[in-house]
Amino acid sequence: MEMPDRKGGGVSKGARNIPVSVAKGIAEDFQKSQVIIIAFDPVSSLIHVATYGKEPFDKENAAAAGEICTKALGGDLSKKQTFEDYHSDYDAATFKASIELFKLLIGRNDGSPWATQQMEKILKAAGQPLRQA
Secondary structure (H helix, E strand, O other): OEEOOOOOOOOOOOOOOOOHHHHHHHHHHHOOOEEEEEEEEOOOOEEEEEEEEOOHHHHHHHHHHHHHHHHHOOOOHHHOEOOOOOOOOHHHHHHHHHHHHHHHHHHHOOOOHHHHHHHHHHHHHOOOOOOOO
């Protein structure tokens, strides 16, 4: 999420977002289920927030904590830019977790042909790439 400055200025096109992959890396390196990164860019006067949660519940809580911290720092949430919003749509987090589980199970190649076929149908319906032959 990217926040305008305390004065309510617009989001600068030159501002560089903090990738969620950085927060995910911290979670994996330090064995944490939720990570919230908050940074201030003095050039653009923007508050940058990147959140990561391992499970759907963690994703939602990390997003909520990111918003609480942003408000505490004077950020204007009405002008935020959201790239993945698990805070407002818990089902999206559950769906994404399910897709990742299906990909993992298919990649293991130890399920029955019927189970693999069913998972491939679900992935195809979700617009996800199927396993590589």
